[in-house]
Amino acid sequence: MSATSASTPNTAGAVMASASQSPARMAVRRFMSGPAAVVGLVVVVFFVVVATFAPLIAPFDPVKTSWTLIRKAPSWAHWMGTDENGRDVLSRIIWGARASLLAGVISVTIATGVGVPIGLLAGFVGGKTDMIIGRLVDAMLAAPFLILAIALAAFLGPSLQNAMIAIGITATPIFVRVARGATIDAATNDYVEAARALGNPPWRVAVRHILPNIVPPVMVQATLAIAGAIIAEASLSFLGLGQQPPAPSWGSMLNSAQRFLTQAPWLAVFPGAAIFLVVLSFNLVGDGLRDALDPRAK
C-alpha cells in the first residue's frame, strides 16, 4: 500500500512533466534516445557538409585529367587512387555527393510538393474525387519504380535534371497515398469537427487544421524516399541516364569502374561504399523518425 501511495506522486509528476513538454520536444527526445538514428543523422550531416563545401574540401579538381596519373592505386597523395583519366577519386566522390544529395532532396521535394496536396484533396473531399485519384495512383504504382524512371528519363533525355524530374514523378504516388491516409485519419478528430462547426471554409479546415497533422508521416516517408531517390539517381547515372560525364556522380563512376575491375578495383569500391553509407544513414534516420513520431509503429 505504502509503495503504491509513494509511487503515485512520482507518476503524477511524470505525467505533468510530459504534459508540459510539447509533442515535438518529446519526439526529439525519443529520436535522440535511439543510438542508430543519431549515428545515421551524424553521417547525413557529414555528407551534407561535404557536399556543401566540396570546392573547399576536395583536394583536386574533379574533372582535371592527367596522363601521368592514370589508374594509380590509393596512396598518400591520392587517398582513394586515381581513375582511368588520371582524375582524383576522392575529389570526384566529394563532388559526387552534391549530385546524389541534390537528386535525393530535389526529387523528393517534387514528389512531396505534388503528392501531398493531391493526397490531402483526395482524403478531405472523398467521394468521386478520391476514387479517380486512387485509380490514377494505382496506375502509376503499377509500373515498377525503376523501369518507369528509366522510361521517363529516356523520353525526357539523359541529364541529372531530367533524372531528378523522372524520380520525382515516379515517387509522387506514394506521397499521395501517405497524405490521403493521414488526412482521413486526422479528419476524424474532434477539433476538425469543431473547426467545421464554427463555420470555417473547407480550405481553411484542410490547410490550418489537417495539414499540420499529416506532417509527421510525410516527414518519415520523405526521409525514406530520399534514400530511395539517391539509389535511383545512382542507378540512372550507372545506366548513363543521369549525370553526364565528365561531371562526377557516384553512379557514373561505378559504370566506368566496371571496365577496369581487374586493373583498378578501388574505382568500384569507394563510390559504391559512399552510396551505401549515405543510403543506410537516411534509412536509419527514417526508421528513427518513425519510431519517434509514431511510437505505436515501433
Next chain:
Amino acid sequence: MRGHLGARIAQVIPTLLLVSIMVFGLQQLMPGDPALVLAGEERDPLVLEQIRRELKLDQPLVMQYLYWITNVLQGDLGFSWRIRQPVTELVATKLPVTLQLAGMAFVIALVLGVPLGVLSAVKKNTWWDYSANAIGLAGLSMPNFWLGIMMILLVSVHLGWLPPSGYVPLTEDWRQSLATTIMPAFVLGTGIAAVFMRHTRSAMLTALQQDYVRTARAKGLGEMKVVTKHALRNALVPVVTLGALEMGTLLSGAVLTEQVFSIPGFGKMVVDSVFNRDYPVVQGVVLVTATVYVLLNLLADILYVMINPRLRGA
C-alpha cells in the same frame, strides 16, 4: 469472398486502362518528331510524310491512342525501330531469361529472409535480433549493382569460382545455366530478402503473442514445434502475399543486374532500347511489366483471401 474478388477484378480494368494511357503518353514527352528519329539521315519530306502516315502520327492524339490500344489488345506491341522486329516477339524471347533470374532470386530471398526473420522474432532484443536487423537494413540500403560488381571482383576475379558475365539457357546446359545465373540471382535476391526478413519478423512477433501459441505452449509442445507449426504457419500469410508483390520489384531490379552481368534479358533490352532511341520497345517493356505487376497484385489479394481462413467465409 466471391463479391470481394469480383470487385477486386473489376478494379483491375480501369487501372490497366490508365496504365495504357500513361504508357502511350510517354511518347508525347519525347523531344522532337518521332518520324525524324525513325528516318535517321533520310530527311526527304516524302519519306517523312510516309512514316507519319504509317505510324498514324498525322492523326489526332485520341485516334493514335485508339489505334495503338487496339493493336495492343490483339497482342501487337508495335515494331522495333532499330531491330526491325515485332516488340511482342522481342519480349517473348527476352522475358523467359529475366523470369529465370527473378525466379531464382525469389527462392534465394525466401531461403535467406524468412529464417532470418523467424530467428530475429524468436530471439527478440538479443544480439541475434540486432544482427538480423542490421543485415536486413544493410540489404535494403545496398545498391544491387554495386553488390554485383563487388561479387564479380571477389567470386570471379579473385576466387575464379564462377563466370563474371554471360548467360546459357536452361534448355541448352542446365549446369552452365545455373553457373551463369546463381551470382546475379543472389545479388537480385538480397534486397528482397531484407524485405522478407522485416515482414516475417513483424508477423512472427504478432503471431507469438496470440492465444493459440500460448495454448500450444501450455499443452507442453516443444518450442521448435510451437514456432514452426503454430506461429510461422500463420505469420507466413502476409509474407506469401507480399512475395507476389515483390516479383514486380524483382523485374525492376533485373534491369541493373542484367546490365552488370551482361545477361541478355528483359532489363538489358530496355536499357539498350533507351540508348538506341527505340521507343516502341521501351513502351512495350513498361506496358508488359506494369500489366504483370497489376496481375500479381490481384493474385496477392486472391491468395490472401484464400490462405486466410477468417476471410474465406466472408
